[in-house]
Amino acid sequence: MDVFNRNIDFNALFKFSHISASTQQHLKKVYASFALCMFVAGAGALRHVCVQQLNLLSGLGSLGLLIWLTATPHSRETEQKRLGMLAGFAFLTGANLSPLLEMCIAINPSIIPTAFLGTAVIFSCFSLSALYARRRSFLYLGGVLLSGLLLMLLFSVVNIFVGSTWLFTANLYLGLMVMCGFVLFDTQLIIEKAESGDKDYIW
Known part of the structure; x- marks a missing residue:
């Protein structure tokens, strides 16, 4: 059998028959809002690099918007506002x-x-x-992942006093595994x- 002459259906990669059509539409909206946030955050970082402002104001503003977003109920009328x-x-x-991006650019662009x-x-x-x-x-991972977050927090607190490079590196890779999970x-x-x-794709 010549494996190189077989027909491959690449469309099968994007078929999720075990997920209902309405949920697939919901997922498209979720990932679209995620992409929007990514590009808007990039624009915010670029603007702040070009026009220096107080980080305290932007920090308080982001916290205020987050609280406002969580306090606003999901409905068709509030969708655009949220x-x-x-x-x-x-x-x-x-x-x-x-500021963190500026530091990265100074070290290595x-x-x-x-x-x-x-x-x-x-992520993909x-x-x-x-x-x-x-x-x-994968829903059973919830408890394990929260335990991993607590372990990372413990490592970070301990490393403030110890100052171990090994512990810092271990915490870094543990964080990568936890976030992938x-x-x-x-x-x-x-x-x-x-x-x-629950079709709330914004929160």
Whole structure:
């Protein structure tokens, strides 16, 4: 058998027959709002790099918008307003990150595009894994992931007094594994909430 002459259906990669059509539409909206936030946050960071402002104001503004967003109930009437709040929160969050981005640029400008591409690849791979996996198969990770977050917090506090490079590196890679696990967990949680009737793609 010549494996190179077989017909391959690449459209099968994007078929999620185990997910209902309404949930697939919901997922499209979720990822669209995620992409919007990413680009708006990038614009906020770029503007703050070009026009220096007080980080305290942008920090308080992002916190205020987050509280306002959580306090506003989801409905068809409030959908556009809540989407605007989310975009504003993303913009101010990007502005808050600009000092860190400036530091990265000063050290090595290639850090930012490398981090962006690496994050995009990891997020895409783990999201697809969660979408193709059997429903609810990764929801059990919730407790393990929260335990991992607590362990990271403990390592960080201990390392303030110890100052160990090894502990810092271990915490860094533990954080990478925990965040990858959260992509799996949150993607399946979004699916289950949508299947249960919760179509709020903004929060």
